[in-house]
Amino acid sequence: MKLHDIAHGRTGDKGDISNISVIAHDPAHWALIREVVTPERVAAHFGCFAPEAITRYELPALHALNFVIRGALTGGVTRSLALDAHGKCLASVLLEMRIPDRAG
Amino acid sequence: MSVVRIGAGAGFQGDRLAPAVDLAERGALDYLVFECLGERTIALAQQDRISHPEAGYDPLLARRMRAVLPACHKNGTRIITNMGAANPRGAAKRTAEIARELGLTDLKIAAVTGDDVLDRIGDYILDETGEPASALSERLVSANAYVGIEGLVSALEAGADVVICGRASDPSLFLAPLVHEFGWARDDWARLGRGVLVGHLLECAAQITGGYFADPGVKDVPDLAHVGNPLASVDAEGNATITKLPGTGGQITRATCIEQMLYEIHDPARYLQPDVIADFSGVTFAQTAPDCIAVAGAQGQAASGLLKVSVGYRDGWMGEGQITYAGANCVARGTLAIEVVRARLKPLETRIHEARGELIGLNSVIPGAEPAAGVPEVRMRYAARCQDAEAARCVGEEVEALYLSGPAGGGGARSHHRPVLAIGSTLIPAAEVVATVKMMEAEDEIA
Numbered sequence: 091m092k093l094h095d096i097a098h099g100r101t102g103d104k105g106d107i108s109n110i111s112v113i114a115h116d117p118a119h120w121a122l123i124r125e126v127v128t129p130e131r132v133a134a135h136f137g138c139f140a141p142e143a144i145t146r147y148e149l150p151a152l153h154a155l156n157f158v159i160r161g162a163l164t165g166g167v168t169r170s171l172a173l174d175a176h177g178k179c180l181a182s183v184l185l186e187m188r189i190p191d192r193a194g
Numbered sequence: 195m196s197v198v199r200i201g202a203g204a205g206f207q208g209d210r211l212a213p214a215v216d217l218a219e220r221g222a223l224d225y226l227v228f229e230c231l232g233e234r235t236i237a238l239a240q241q242d243r244i245s246h247p248e249a250g251y252d253p254l255l256a257r258r259m260r261a262v263l264p265a266c267h268k269n270g271t272r273i274i275t276n277m278g279a280a281n282p283r284g285a286a287k288r289t290a291e292i293a294r295e296l297g298l299t300d301l302k303i304a305a306v307t308g309d310d311v312l313d314r315i316g317d318y319i320l321d322e323t324g325e326p327a328s329a330l331s332e333r334l335v336s337a338n339a340y341v342g343i344e345g346l347v348s349a350l351e352a353g354a355d356v357v358i359c360g361r362a363s364d365p366s367l368f369l370a371p372l373v374h375e376f377g378w379a380r381d382d383w384a385r386l387g388r389g390v391l392v393g394h395l396l397e398c399a400a401q402i403t404g405g406y407f408a409d410p411g412v413k414d415v416p417d418l419a420h421v422g423n424p425l426a427s428v429d430a431e432g433n434a435t436i437t438k439l440p441g442t443g444g445q446i447t448r449a450t451c452i453e454q455m456l457y458e459i460h461d462p463a464r465y466l467q468p469d470v471i472a473d474f475s476g477v478t479f480a481q482t483a484p485d486c487i488a489v490a491g492a493q494g495q496a497a498s499g500l501l502k503v504s505v506g507y508r509d510g511w512m513g514e515g516q517i518t519y520a521g522a523n524c525v526a527r528g529t530l531a532i533e534v535v536r537a538r539l540k541p542l543e544t545r546i547h548e549a550r551g552e553l554i555g556l557n558s559v560i561p562g563a564e565p566a567a568g569v570p571e572v573r574m575r576y577a578a579r580c581q582d583a584e585a586a587r588c589v590g591e592e593v594e595a596l597y598l599s600g601p602a603g604g605g606g607a608r609s610h611h612r613p614v615l616a617i618g619s620t621l622i623p624a625a626e627v628v629a630t631v632k633m634m635e636a637e638d639e640i641a
Contacts, residue, residue: 098413098449100406102458105233105619106322111456113449138561147462151478152452158460166322168234168617169509171550171577172558179559 094185097123101181108162108177110184114153123155124148126189132157135187136180157184195224198375200368200392201425203228203262203275205399207235207252211261213400213423213442218265220439221425225371226266228258228275229364229397236361237506237615239280240336250281251288251358259292259356267298267355274346274367278358280336282307285358286634293356293636301636304354306345308629309361311503311622312337320505320618327505327620335615336506339622342468342497345629346370352633361504363468365393368426376430386470387494388432391477394465395436395454395489399423402436402454403485404444417443426489437486448479451487468501468624470494500621509616510547512579513586515593515609516554519601520571527601528553528574534600535576535592545585549578574604579614586611 096119099111112127114120129144139159147156167175201223203214207230218226230252243250252258255277266273278285286305293301315337316328327334338361347370349357359367369389372378378385395402402424404415415421422442428434436446455474459465463475473493480488515535519528532551539546550561554573557563576593580586590609597607 094412098409098453100453100457102456104458104460105617107460109456109458109460111453113452113456115449136560145460147460149456149462149475151476152455154452154456156456156459156462166617169579169614171512171514171548171579173552173554173575173577174559183560 091189091191092185093127093187093189097185099181099185101178103163103167103176106161106163106166108159108180110157110159110181112155112157112184117153120150120153122189127155127187129157131187132184135184195375196430198225198372198428199223199425200225200227200371200396200428202396202399202423204230204258205397205401206230207232207254209399211258213421214258215261215265216439216442217423217425218262218269218271222269223271223425224375226262226271226273227367227396228273228277229367230254231276231279231361233504233617234506234615236280236338236504237336237617240506241615243280248284251279251285252277255285256288256292259289260296263293263296263298263301267301272350272354272371273356274371275357276359276362276367278305278360280360282358282360283632286632289356289358290634290636299637301355302353303356303358303634303636304349304352305632305634306349306357306359306629307632308345308627309338309341309359311339311627314626315503315505315620315622318503318620318622320620322618330507333508334505335508337503339501339503339627340468341501341627341629342366343370343373345631347374348629349631350374352631354633364397365390365467366469368393368396369469372428372432380469381496383470383494383496385432387472388492390465390467390470390472390494391455391474391489391492392426392428392432392434394459395451396424396426398454398457400444401457402450403438403446404450407450407453413449415445419443432492434489435482435486436489446485446487448481448487451479451489466498468497470497499624501624501627503620503622505618505620507616507618509614510579510581511583511586511611512577512614513589513609513611514575514577515590515607516573516575517593517596517600517604517607518571518573519604521603524572525553525556525565525569527603528572530601531574531596531604532576534596538592539578539589542585542588545581546578547580549576551576583611583613
């Protein structure tokens with residue numbers, strides 16, 4: 091299945107740093123999300139960020155993760171040549187991640 | 195006051211007006227807050243001011259004030275906003291004129307300044323360039339500190355009905371009235387942290403009421419077209435209920451609140467603000483009724499004593515062009531178009547600092563994405579950051595020239611070029627920044 095089947099999220103930006111939340115729809119899936127959505131797997135999924143640039147924060151009471159990706163926005167919204175200079179689309183891209191199909 | 199009711203009138207410069215008017219008329223609000231400054235807005239406004247000294251504040255200020263002042267005046271709702279941008283005094287003067295035209299002659303308007311630190315930023319090292327701001331010399335446009343509540347609270351204490359500032363941290367616009375009403379001590383870190391959370395949840399307006407949330411079939415939002423703006427009822431402890439007006443579209447749920455709480459924050463336990471480091475790690479959201487969420491559990495600790503400063507500087511020009519390819523073999527034709535433009539711009543390479551070619555619909559968000567079979571159409575886009583306007587113009591011209599001398603069947607070409615106003619950041623000791631409040635009344639003669 092895809093992460094989109096069990097989680098939702100939103101992207102924010104500050105300068106050249108992007109943050110992406112990943113939030114379980116159902117608390118039953120929180121353990122699985124915490125286990126499989128690691129900085130390494132997030133880096134591999136995007137293919138353009140180094141794992142070392144990614145910090146993961148956990149909010150167990152809210153069944154949510156917050157990924158902070160440094161240097162994610164090719165210079166930040168004001169200098170970037172990207173069409174989506176804010177990186178607003180990144181959360182939805184992350185939700186395309188394939189994850190093991192098993193109960194949490 | 196046992197409970198303070200604060201509404202969000204705007205969450206960005208171009209935000210919709212109707213939900214703010216609705217809140218002003220029906221919200222029974224004590225405060226209506228308009229947060230209208232993006233990272234780059236002040237730098238752009240500062241540039242405006244160079245050619246038009248009276249400008250430099252939000253271009254929608256007059257429209258917003260005309261729309262909400264009558265209801266706010268009638269209902270005793272005070273307005274707090276950063277629409278002053280690079281010219282809070284100019285914005286206050288304009289607001290006074292509008293109040294007078296509306297017959298609201300008893301209105302008191304405060305301009306809060308002090309965030310402009312351009313005259314003392316030279317020696318500070320920018321994170322982005324690793325050099326002191328002064329190294330930018332004549333390219334340096336603006337430097338504004340994210341100030342806290344001090345000036346805003348002073349303005350409220352002085353009786354202002356409308357408080358207009360420039361750069362302040364967004365949550366401060368909401369924290370200031372809470373500190374003013376409840377008399378929270380400036381080292382009451384827990385309550386200040388809770389006030390920051392209320393501000394952070396409200397500062398993006400509809401982003402907590404179902405805006406920026408809908409995902410059809412997964413996260414459906416009722417009547418998104420008429421989404422309402424949020425309001426918070428906050429008690430003296432800083433605990434709050436977030437809700438919206440009956441009859442408005444959208445929804446407030448735990449999910450909308452959690453998405454907004456994590457929006458644009460890094461470490462949830464250390465959300466750096468001018469007056470406190472807020473800790474959201476133990477926050478809870480409880481649905482108490484439809485579209486009513488009770489918020490509790492934020493904490494705080496002493497602020498760092500440093501303020502973030504946004505430094506605006508001119509950074510060359512950007513040129514861009516786009517053209518569409520559709521149908522048979524469109525990905526290959528779009529890819530060839532990129533190669534052709536890149537080759538034709540080769541003679542300008544010393545004036546082009548950075549360039550990217552991409553196919554919208556395929557790889558414009560994530561570079562290197564593989565094409566799926568049967569893509570019905572792509573839009574080729576070529577963009578470059580250049581040393582000068584002429585080079586930037588050439589980028590778009592080469593894309594438009596693909597009509598006659600590019601791959602088969604390109605259509606709908608567009609191009610533009612614009613100056614790049616970049617933002618760098620640094621930190622400045624809070625003691626370097628002093629807030630000043632200037633009061634004016636609608637009945638005053640225009641100076």
